[in-house]
Amino acid sequence: MFLQQRARFAYVLILPALVLITLLNLYPIIEGFVVSLQAQNQMRPNPEAFVGFKHYVRALTEQDAFWSSLGRTLVWTAGSVAGAYLLALGLALLLNMDVWGRGFFRALFLIPWVIPDVCTALLWKWLYGDEFGVINFLLVKFGLITRPVLWLSNPDIAMPAVIFVQIWKLYPVMFIVLLAALQNVPKELFESATIDGATMRQRFWYVTLPFIRSASVIITLLACIWTFQSFDIVYLLTGGGPASATKILPTLVYEKAFWGLEMGYAAALAMLMLLGLLVFSVAYLLVYRSQSEASA
Amino acid sequence: MTAQAASPATAIEFAGFRITYRGAITLGVVYGLLLIAVTVILFPVFWMASSSLKPAPELFARNQTMLPVNWTLENYRNVWTGTDFPTYFWNSFKVAALSTFFSVVISMYAAYAIARIRFAGRYAFSLLMLVTQMFPHILLVIPLFLIIQRLGLFNTHTALVIAYTAFSLPFTIWMLRGFFEAIPMELEEAAAIDGASLLMTFHRIILPLAGPGIAAVTMFGFIRGWNEFLFALVFLQDRELFTLPIGLASFQEEYTFRWDLLMAGAGIITLPVLFFFLLMQRFIVQGLLGGAVKG
Numbered sequence: 001m002f003l004q005q006r007a008r009f010a011y012v013l014i015l016p017a018l019v020l021i022t023l024l025n026l027y028p029i030i031e032g033f034v035v036s037l038q039a040q041n042q043m044r045p046n047p048e049a050f051v052g053f054k055h056y057v058r059a060l061t062e063q064d065a066f067w068s069s070l071g072r073t074l075v076w077t078a079g080s081v082a083g084a085y086l087l088a089l090g091l092a093l094l095l096n097m098d099v100w101g102r103g104f105f106r107a108l109f110l111i112p113w114v115i116p117d118v119c120t121a122l123l124w125k126w127l128y129g130d131e132f133g134v135i136n137f138l139l140v141k142f143g144l145i146t147r148p149v150l151w152l153s154n155p156d157i158a159m160p161a162v163i164f165v166q167i168w169k170l171y172p173v174m175f176i177v178l179l180a181a182l183q184n185v186p187k188e189l190f191e192s193a194t195i196d197g198a199t200m201r202q203r204f205w206y207v208t209l210p211f212i213r214s215a216s217v218i219i220t221l222l223a224c225i226w227t228f229q230s231f232d233i234v235y236l237l238t239g240g241g242p243a244s245a246t247k248i249l250p251t252l253v254y255e256k257a258f259w260g261l262e263m264g265y266a267a268a269l270a271m272l273m274l275l276g277l278l279v280f281s282v283a284y285l286l287v288y289r290s291q292s293e294a295s296a
Numbered sequence: 297m298t299a300q301a302a303s304p305a306t307a308i309e310f311a312g313f314r315i316t317y318r319g320a321i322t323l324g325v326v327y328g329l330l331l332i333a334v335t336v337i338l339f340p341v342f343w344m345a346s347s348s349l350k351p352a353p354e355l356f357a358r359n360q361t362m363l364p365v366n367w368t369l370e371n372y373r374n375v376w377t378g379t380d381f382p383t384y385f386w387n388s389f390k391v392a393a394l395s396t397f398f399s400v401v402i403s404m405y406a407a408y409a410i411a412r413i414r415f416a417g418r419y420a421f422s423l424l425m426l427v428t429q430m431f432p433h434i435l436l437v438i439p440l441f442l443i444i445q446r447l448g449l450f451n452t453h454t455a456l457v458i459a460y461t462a463f464s465l466p467f468t469i470w471m472l473r474g475f476f477e478a479i480p481m482e483l484e485e486a487a488a489i490d491g492a493s494l495l496m497t498f499h500r501i502i503l504p505l506a507g508p509g510i511a512a513v514t515m516f517g518f519i520r521g522w523n524e525f526l527f528a529l530v531f532l533q534d535r536e537l538f539t540l541p542i543g544l545a546s547f548q549e550e551y552t553f554r555w556d557l558l559m560a561g562a563g564i565i566t567l568p569v570l571f572f573f574l575l576m577q578r579f580i581v582q583g584l585l586g587g588a589v590k591g
Contacts, residue, residue, distance in 0.1 A: 006413050009494060013409035014421060016402045017465050024440070024462035025428040031439035091333060097326050107577045108334050111341060114573040116523035118541040119562040122548065123344045126555055134343055137360050168340070173584070180585050229432035232525045236545060250434040257438050258530065270435035281430045288426070 029274075032267050040264030047263070055268035064244075065252065066269060070276070073228060073248040075159065080166040081223045085216070087167060088174035093208075096182040106179065113172035121236030124165045128152050152238055155245035162237050162246050166227060174219050181215035182208065214291055221284040228277055249273045344566070348372065348559040355555050371560035381561060383536055384543030388565075391453055391528075391539055392521030395460035399468050399517050400510065402461070407472035408498055412484070422473075425466040433463075437530050444531060451533045459531070460521045468513045471583045475509025476502060512579035519569050540565045 036056070039049040059066040091109055095102050112120070127135050128151035136148040151161040185208055193203050231250040234240065240247035240255060247255075253273065257266035347355055348371055350364040375381050410418055440459065441450075449455040479502060487497045503510070525541045532538055538546065544561045551557050573580065 006494065007415035010409040010413040010415040010418070013405040013413075017406040017469060018421070020402070020458075020462040021424065021428055021465055024459060025431055025436070025466070028436045028439040028443070029431065031443065032435055035439055035442065094326055094329055094333070097322075099323075099326055099330070103578075105330055105334065106581075107574060108338060110573075110577060110581070111338060111570065114519060114569050115341065116541060116565050116569065117525055118523070118544050119344070119566050122544065122558055122562050123340055126347065126559065127340055127343060129555075132356050132360075132555075134360055168337070176581055176584060225430050229434060231434050236525075236548075250432070253434050253438075254526075257441075263438055263442065267435075267438050270432070270438060273432060274435055277430065277432060281427070284430070285423075285426070 033271060035264055036267035036271050038264050040262070040267070042261035042263065051264065055265045056272070058265065059269055059272060066272065069247055069249050069252045072159070072246065076163060076166070076248050077224055077227045079163040080170055080227045081220060083163065083167040084171040084174055084223060085220055088171045088178050091175050092178040092182055095179055109175055110172045112168050117232035118236060120165065120169055121233050125152065125237060128161060153242050155243045158238055158242055158245045162234050165233055165237065166230070169233065170223055170227065174223060177215050177219040178212060181212040185211040217287055218284070218291070221280055221287065224280045225277060225284065228280065229273070344559055344562055347555060348563040350556070352556040371556045372564065375557050375560045375564065379547070379557070380535060380543065381564065384538050384540045385564070387453065387537060388522055388540040391456050391460065392518050395457045395464065395521045396514055396517035398457070398461040399464045400514050403465055403468040403472055403513065404510070407469045408476055408502065411473045411476035425470050428466045433526055437526055441530050450531065451537065453537060455531050456528060459527050460524060464517045464520055468517055471513055471516070472509055475506050475583065479505050508579045509583065512576060512583040515572055515576050515580060516583065519573070522569060
């Protein structure tokens with residue numbers, strides 16, 4: 001009786017959260033799917049006309065829209081996540097040594113994470129500037145290049161340049177998780193491996209790595225999920241340009257929906273994007289569940 | 297021969313500690329690398345601060361200096377008095393504070409329920425919190441734009457407050473649950489035996505103990521509302537309703553090449569967030585690690 005009452009009370013406690021999440025997170029997905037089946041071209045009359053899978057067919061068959069954008073999104077995601085992971089791991093390994101002032105350094109390394117996206121984008125635009133950008137200034141000064149590099153307006157360089165910014169933005173969270181995982185590695189294990197004559201590389205490979213493998217998998221999947229759908233940085237830095245060189249899926253969806261006013265087509269693109277994300281998400285949930293079972 | 301068994305001849309005294317030469321070299325290398333890493337990684341932030349404190353001619357000089365030659369707060373004054381920045385600032389504060397308040401209150405009770413009460417659907421609810429964190433905002437923003445237009449909420453702060461509240465809930469609930477679960481059960485059991493109701497126990501015993509958790513979640517919600525860009529960009533139209541991020545982004549078109557103003561503006565947005573983050577970073581990190589992590 002008492003337990004039943006408590007359980008009933010639990011529903012009261014979660015109700016407001018459940019309602020808000022359903023209305024603003026779940027329902028829009030359904031509505032988004034409905035919209036993707038409608039004409040929804042704001043330039044023409046009768047936006048709610050049913051058009052079936054017309055937009056999907058267009059997206060999947062059209063040259064230079066969905067597929068090329070998907071390709072760029074994969075490059076953007078893989079490049080950013082791999083770069084951020086390596087940087088995060090390097091810093092975490094450094095701080096995992098018995099250094100004095102670990103908390104201080106940890107706080108410093110987290111700073112890029114809290115800088116608002118708009119500021120990050122604007123700031124890097126200023127750093128990357130052709131004429132007065134400090135990166136070009138320093139590179140010229142040290143004789144590494146002779147003339148300024150057009151970081152954001154050269155189609156061949158723009159993608160690596162925006163990936164670099166995303167790495168800067170993304171690595172702190174990965175770093176925090178990896179550092180926490182590293183601190184769970186038992187010191188004795190490491191010491192006995194040393195006594196047994198294991199080299200540094202062997203110690204990393206056979207002692208450290210097994211302990212951080214699960215944390216690495218989880219945080220890498222999460223980072224992929226975030227980066228795959230991230231909008232702000234690229235939109236603000238290049239707007240998808242130059243010559244579409246950085247037009248990743250979120251930028252394409254935004255452009256179609258709010259510049260082209262083709263809401264239906266944009267919704268179809270976004271649904272396709274969700275399918276892509278689902279791969280990462282299912283992987284994440286599977287790993288996450290096997291972990292919670294393992295620790296339970 | 298291991299490092300620990302080094303003979304006295306290869307060791308030095310340093311600040312009362314005995315350090316082997318090899319240890320000293322390792323330590324030197326580690327600190328060297330750390331220093332390089334900090335310098336490179338924080339250089340952009342340093343440059344933002346430095347640029348915002350330079351008079352405009354210095355920003356566009358042939359020869360750039362790392363620190364301002366003539367320090368000035370002129371850029372900040374120009375942004376604050378010569379543009380709509382104070383309006384954006386106030387708008388951002390209002391939207392972020394309101395949505396944080398609602399999301400903390402709502403998630404507090406929900407998190408307590410899943411942390412402490414066994415009920416059918418508890419697992420499903422937790423899973424929902426995890427899954428909704430992964431939904432791409434670029435997908436949600438299209439239907440929500442159409443919905444708020446139908447409801448007559450387009451171009452209002454109300455729409456933003458509701459959206460920010462709803463979007464931070466999954467994470468704040470997840471994070472708070474971690475904090476609540478860390479509180480020993482015995483305290484509540486004792487209170488229950490004394491006849492306190494569930495809510496009374498929660499208010500009198502759990503909440504005071506979960507102070508750091510609540511503070512971290514509050515901070516987190518506020519930072520998210522303060523920084524959010526996409527929904528503000530889509531939901532708002534009138535300049536006088538703009539929040540800081542879209543206000544600053546619109547500056548970019550209006551004041552192209554006025555990097556003095558832009559950097560000072562970016563400084564104004566960043567400063568409060570950075571200050572609170574550094575103040576609370578221990579709890580925020582703790583919450584992040586407990587909360588399955590959300591960036």
